[in-house]
Amino acid sequence: MEAVIAISIGVLFGSGVWLILRPRTFQVITGLLLISYAVNLFIFIMGRLSTDRPPLTLEDGLVDGLVDPSLYADPLPQALVLTAIVIGFATTALYLVVMIGARGLTGTDHVDGKESSK
């Protein structure tokens, strides 16, 4: 499972980097989205990979009235990733607005605001 998730994060990130270096604003924003997915997944697995473990402690999970942390997934990365998703979403939306504004003002979707002369 580690290999699968590592490879998928790598592929997402690599594609994102390639797209960000392209000259069109649409490619850049797609690249930013892909990188943000990769980063969110990365944060998510920082609490270590596990299956079938709830993030919250419930009454029946108590051993002698104490919580055994090994039975539970780490809830903190999940909280972090939620915040990161929201913030990433907002900033990407903002970039989208700027991108449309730039298209309107400069008449081109090139990141430099003008077509490269060939």
Added chain:
Amino acid sequence: MSLPWMQHLILAPVLLPLLCGALLVLINERHHERKFLINLAGILGLLVVSLVLMYLADSEYWPGGTGVYLSANWAAPFGIVLLVDRLTAVMLLLSSGLALASLVFAMTRWSRIGVHFHSLFQFLLMGINGAFLTNDLFNLFVFFEVMLAASYGLVLHGYNSMRIRAGMQYIVINLVASFFFLIGVALIYAAAGTLNMTDLAGRVAGLNADELVLLKLGMTVLALAFLIKSAMWPLGFWLPTTYAAASPPVAAMMVLMIKIGVYVVLRLWLLVFSDGAAAGFGFDALLWGGLVTLAFGTIGLLASQEPGRMAGYAAVISSGTLLAAVGYGQPSLIGVALFYLIGSTLAVSAFLLLIELIERIRTPSAAMLALTMEAFAVEDAPEEPVGVAIPGALAFLGLAFAGCALVITGLPPLSGFIAKFGLFHALLNPGSGEAIGSMAWVLLTLVVLSGLAGIISLMRFGVRTFWAAKGVTPPRLQLTEVAPISLLLLLCVLLTVQAGPAMDYLERSAAPLHQPEAYVERVLSEPVVSRIIERDRP
């Protein structure tokens, strides 16, 4: 026992701009004056709060001069901790002072060329102050994003094609930097299991070799995010373009934003890596990076003709000097570096504000603004503002320009000279029995060279503008445009006259940064408010 109100004051620099900004959103753009007054009141409030915090941090009110605020009454390291010490208080004061100057400057013209200037301005302040105060890495990310989101809006404020082009690149670069930030935070959490900066410093000793590697990796990736903000070479190419494109009051605030990168590196690096298992990690990289940045800024300053870009490169030079001073790793340098930071921030901001007034000599009747209006397609162009125009406009411009140039290049008699003198003094007196390192000479040479480049570049600009220009007509200057520049320059003069007390305070701010164990003990031992807990207990 309930929390004394003084303790809640720590939260005020975040809360006040938040409420103020939210209130300003609700007021219609037609009420310029009302919006301006509310904004001004908010900033004056911040000024008072930061002065009180500065006093409290230096008195015996908090043990060790460090105030700790446990948000939602969660004990550290589980909750988010806000921490105020002398350094934080000084930075808060700097931010509110600069905000005051920028806002007053923006009153007559710049705040009216677009919508929601005042709200964005307050949110920017909220992010900046939060970034100074917080002691939690993820919370730092959130405040960084608040600050950046507001700055995106402000860079685009009154948008024309130049601003939108620069703004787009600025946004993409900072979005990528935020991803680096997140990756760094995730790696640090994976390694140390904590995001509280002070707790992290305490845990470094207990990490095994593998985790230490992971931590160093995380800190490096995290540092990339801050170094992009502080424009370290080769991460800082975005800066001069953005500075030149942004409207003057916004550019003046961005001078402070570049210093936040340096501030966070200073605080975090000294906390985690000043001793213990990983002592000294990364300092060389900071030193070399700082030196190269310094050289890059020097060359850029010599090469640029446009005043906006010149100011940008001056900011790059000051950032490079600061990074090199932090990376040099000598405790006595930090106090002087802070003195340099304050002086250079004030001077570069004043210069950025001044540029717009100087431009009017060349292009009378506010051609720049007209250009903006055209692109923004504003229907109701603000009438030529009626206000008090000051006499002797050219004399003021000349004097203010000379003042900025003196501080930026570090010539006597203003504060820039004292800062550089102190820097050299500290470099050449590394303490008893220690030899002066070869890097000290490199740094010294580069700082002198950058000063020289500054003199050449600024003199060239000054001569061309004031002496060699044909048909100089004294521009019409508003009192509200002159006052903030005078204020910033007067602060520089004050910093010169009161250099002794100021330097003492900054030395006292810098001293505890090198003793992370004191911070660890202080933060982790902060008691929660007990009464609430007892009342809720069955």
